[in-house]
Amino acid sequence: MYRDKTKVIHIGDRVIGGGNPILIQSMTNTKTNDVAATVAQIRRLAKAGCDIVRCTVPDLEAAKAIAQIKAQLADISIPLVADIHFDYKMAVAAIEYGADKIRINPGNIGSKEKVAEVVRAARERSVPIRVGVNSGSLEKELIERYHGVTAEGIVESALDKVHIIEDLDYDNLVISIKSSDVMMCVKAHELLADKTQYPLHVGITEAGTVTSGNIKSAAGLGIILYQGIGDTIRVSLTGDPVEEIKSAKLILRTLGLRTGGIEVVSCPTCGRTNIDLIGLANQVETMVQDYALDIKVAVMGCAVNGPGEAKEADLGIAGGIGEGLLIKKGEIVKKVPEGALLDTLKYELDHWK
Numbered sequence: 001m002y003r004d005k006t007k008v009i010h011i012g013d014r015v016i017g018g019g020n021p022i023l024i025q026s027m028t029n030t031k032t033n034d035v036a037a038t039v040a041q042i043r044r045l046a047k048a049g050c051d052i053v054r055c056t057v058p059d060l061e062a063a064k065a066i067a068q069i070k071a072q073l074a075d076i077s078i079p080l081v082a083d084i085h086f087d088y089k090m091a092v093a094a095i096e097y098g099a100d101k102i103r104i105n106p107g108n109i110g111s112k113e114k115v116a117e118v119v120r121a122a123r124e125r126s127v128p129i130r131v132g133v134n135s136g137s138l139e140k141e142l143i144e145r146y147h148g149v150t151a152e153g154i155v156e157s158a159l160d161k162v163h164i165i166e167d168l169d170y171d172n173l174v175i176s177i178k179s180s181d182v183m184m185c186v187k188a189h190e191l192l193a194d195k196t197q198y199p200l201h202v203g204i205t206e207a208g209t210v211t212s213g214n215i216k217s218a219a220g221l222g223i224i225l226y227q228g229i230g231d232t233i234r235v236s237l238t239g240d241p242v243e244e245i246k247s248a249k250l251i252l253r254t255l256g257l258r259t260g261g262i263e264v265v266s267c268p269t270c271g272r273t274n275i276d277l278i279g280l281a282n283q284v285e286t287m288v289q290d291y292a293l294d295i296k297v298a299v300m301g302c303a304v305n306g307p308g309e310a311k312e313a314d315l316g317i318a319g320g321i322g323e324g325l326l327i328k329k330g331e332i333v334k335k336v337p338e339g340a341l342l343d344t345l346k347y348e349l350d351h352w353k
């Protein structure tokens with residue numbers, strides 16, 4: 001179902017579905033029971049723009065840590081999702097210790113009685129359950145019936161799990177289906193969106209290291225989100241989870257699905273570039289992350305084409321020989337020595353009206 005019609009689900013004090021803004025998620029890679037490290041990482045994620053964070057809960061220590069982590073993060077109130085594999089008792093414990101949502105695959109939780117225990121705990125506290133299925137754990141029977149791992153099989157598997165929980169009269173659900181095969185993932189989302197009203201958590205799983213993961217995620221999420229499918233996203237990268245947030249924001253922004261934050265455009269450099277534009281563009285990109293302004297900043301390599309190309313930006317710099325031009329709304333304002341370009345831009349951002 002298209003995102004403006006999906007069911008509204010509350011996760012802590014955030015909402016997804018029903019046309020609400022698409023929320024960005026990530027997952028900590030600290031040991032969850034290392035409360036100090038996990039809290040520190042969640043703070044970094046939240047500062048970068050993470051809306052919902054997931055922590056793995058492999059044992060009771062991790063479940064208990066959820067309560068401490070939440071208490072220490074009370075000032076930023078970011079919803080915490082407990083990621084559960086296999087042991088239903090961890091799901092129940094995570095809920096009792098305050099998880100705002102749990103992610104399970106009912107298929108690997110075991111008997112219906114065990115799933116029922118999880119649902120009972122979730123119902124008691126109105127905690128949503130994300131039913132997560134990924135292509136790597138598709139049932140043998142579905143692989144045989146569909147002659148391999150297919151989008152159809154993934155969707156059927158996910159809906160089977162959803163029905164198990166619906167049969168327990170619980171519909172506070174979010175669904176995720178994942179595959180590292182980008183086009184299979186796209187097809188599966190298209191099929192699933194036609195068959196369910198629950199919000200979809202969208203991501204390309206095991207996408208890879210920062211470069212390949214970003215490209216696969218941008219391509220896959222781009223196609224899925226552009227069709228109006230997907231209520232919350234995670235970009236999975238083998239790297240610092242903060243990178244996932246930066247990428248997710250950029251993908252949403254590029255698709256016009258999120259506003260806010262400074263967009264940096266920069267030229268690819270060429271033989272006309274006579275300043276360290278690559279270094280400068282990277283410094284600018286890092287610097288602007290601390291600003292809540294909703295503007296476009298251009299970082300261009302030369303004074304021949306730079307000002308023209310920077311016209312569409314609110315603020316820009318164009319390099320010369322050892323110096324650069326400051327450009328505001330397409331007008332050249334002044335010349336600045338190369339070494340002072342970054343500070344000049346910072347001054348303008350600090351005083352932007």
Ligand code: SF4
Pocket residue numbers: 267268269270271272273300301302303304305306309
């Ligand atoms: S803005 Fe100037 S330096 Fe950058 S690519 Fe264009 S011509 Fe080359």
